[in-house]
Amino acid sequence: MSSSSSTSNRALKIRVIGPDRVIFEGEAASIQYPGGDGLYGILPGHAPMITTVEPGLLRIKDEGGGQEVIALARGFVSISNNEIEFAVDAGERADEIDLNRAQAAAERAREHLEAGTTGREEYDLVRARYALLRALNRLHTHEVSSHK
Amino acid sequence: MANIRDLKTRYTSIGNIAQITGAMEMVATTKLRRFQDRAIASRPYAEQIGRLIQNLASAVDGGSHPLFEEKAVKRRAVLVITSNRGLCGSYNSNLFAKVKEHRDQHEGEELHYFVIGKKGMSFLPKRGYDVQFYLEDLNLEKVSFREAARVAQGGQRLFLDRGYDCLDVIYTAFQSASRFEAVSFQFLPMVPDQGDSREGRSQDYILEPSPGVIFDSLVPKYLETRMFNALIESLASEFAMRRISMKNATEAANDMKDDLQKLYNRARQERITKELLEIVGGAEALRG
Numbered sequence: 001m002s003s004s005s006s007t008s009n010r011a012l013k014i015r016v017i018g019p020d021r022v023i024f025e026g027e028a029a030s031i032q033y034p035g036g037d038g039l040y041g042i043l044p045g046h047a048p049m050i051t052t053v054e055p056g057l058l059r060i061k062d063e064g065g066g067q068e069v070i071a072l073a074r075g076f077v078s079i080s081n082n083e084i085e086f087a088v089d090a091g092e093r094a095d096e097i098d099l100n101r102a103q104a105a106a107e108r109a110r111e112h113l114e115a116g117t118t119g120r121e122e123y124d125l126v127r128a129r130y131a132l133l134r135a136l137n138r139l140h141t142h143e144v145s146s147h148k
Numbered sequence: 149m150a151n152i153r154d155l156k157t158r159y160t161s162i163g164n165i166a167q168i169t170g171a172m173e174m175v176a177t178t179k180l181r182r183f184q185d186r187a188i189a190s191r192p193y194a195e196q197i198g199r200l201i202q203n204l205a206s207a208v209d210g211g212s213h214p215l216f217e218e219k220a221v222k223r224r225a226v227l228v229i230t231s232n233r234g235l236c237g238s239y240n241s242n243l244f245a246k247v248k249e250h251r252d253q254h255e256g257e258e259l260h261y262f263v264i265g266k267k268g269m270s271f272l273p274k275r276g277y278d279v280q281f282y283l284e285d286l287n288l289e290k291v292s293f294r295e296a297a298r299v300a301q302g303g304q305r306l307f308l309d310r311g312y313d314c315l316d317v318i319y320t321a322f323q324s325a326s327r328f329e330a331v332s333f334q335f336l337p338m339v340p341d342q343g344d345s346r347e348g349r350s351q352d353y354i355l356e357p358s359p360g361v362i363f364d365s366l367v368p369k370y371l372e373t374r375m376f377n378a379l380i381e382s383l384a385s386e387f388a389m390r391r392i393s394m395k396n397a398t399e400a401a402n403d404m405k406d407d408l409q410k411l412y413n414r415a416r417q418e419r420i421t422k423e424l425l426e427i428v429g430g431a432e433a434l435r436g
Contacts, residue, residue, distance in 0.1 A: 017196055019372075035356065052361065
């Protein structure tokens with residue numbers, strides 16, 4: 001490749017990989033993602049780094065201020081030579097999110113949580129809580145991406 | 149001389165068999181492709197997790213992680229991945245041969261078996277293998293990463309809480325649509341990569357929140373990818389073998405059909421000749 005990468009505005013190469021597919025592959029001027037120690041913003045020329053990834057939004061920004069949003073589940077990311085590779089349990093691009101399904105899932109999870117206080121197994125509660133988080137994460141992703 | 153009607157019936161029924169095996173061949177081909185695609189699609193993730201492990205292994209003392217702990221092996225757990233259905237050539241018998249070989253290698257240890265697939269469950273207990281658990285609810289053909297992850301987590305519990313010193317997996321490795329091999333590998337304790345991870349590491353990474361935290365959540369993920377890979381490869385091998393054996397069966401049935409056709413034609417011809425002779429003979433007799 002050419003040597004222009006250090007000055008180019010789209011200097012970051014991004015790959016988001018799930019267990020059974022590549023969720024996103026593209027370039028960006030900067031990104032922002034939720035890591036184990038809080039929200040991270042990455043610009044070109046970042047030092048090599050590996051961190052954990054927490055469920056939340058990955059924002060992939062281009063030089064013009066436009067952004068692509070991806071809902072991430074738990075995972076890891078490695079950054080080196082302006083190449084950023086996410087390996088996450090699951091992820092969805094905003095355009096893949098089915099709004100109705102996400103809303104229904106959030107609804108269902110809330111009901112489970114409410115019913116849960118009356119003596120369900122703890123495991124179910126944990127599951128319902130995660131399901132709710134996932135659904136809210138999707139809804140949030142959708143919302144952010146629809147008024148960029 | 150064979151009965152003409154019998155020949156006709158056999159001819160038809162073999163034709164039916166050829167049709168069925170032909171259809172099964174086609175189904176197996178489609179499924180094989182699907183599992184091959186899935187195996188390919190899951191590779192980038194497994195590679196990335198593998199790279200992360202390598203990068204971290206030198207930053208963290210892998211040896212101190214409980215899943216790396218080498219113990220003197222008295223109790224060994226063996227996970228055998230077989231198929232639910234037959235008609236797949238020597239797929240299962242190759243596995244059982246490997247299981248036997250594996251048992252001979254570990255004589256004197258207490259071997260406990262954990263089985264995936266109906267075929268393994270109907271065979272192994274009869275041959276005196278101590279089967280502890282049958283993972284019956286695992287839907288092999290629809291296996292997802294999440295299910296593979298559950299199996300891997302179960303394996304970790306065996307190793308950490310249930311007193312097993314080692315966990316081996318016996319499955320069929322998929323090399324190509326015509327090459328596959330029953331193999332065993334050590335799932336736990338994890339074997340640190342003997343490879344060139346130290347030399348190959350070109351840079352020092354910043355590790356956050358901390359090397360230990362990342363490593364602790366990375367190791368189970370790595371095991372999950374290995375388990376998923378073993379399952380997917382087993383399935384790809386199963387359908388590859390089924391495709392081959394169904395292809396052979398269809399060809400054999402068609403050969404048999406050809407032979408029967410010839411027999412039938414000959415028998416029919418003989419009967420006609422015989423009848424003609426009788427008529428001619430009868431006419432002669434009348435004239436005489």
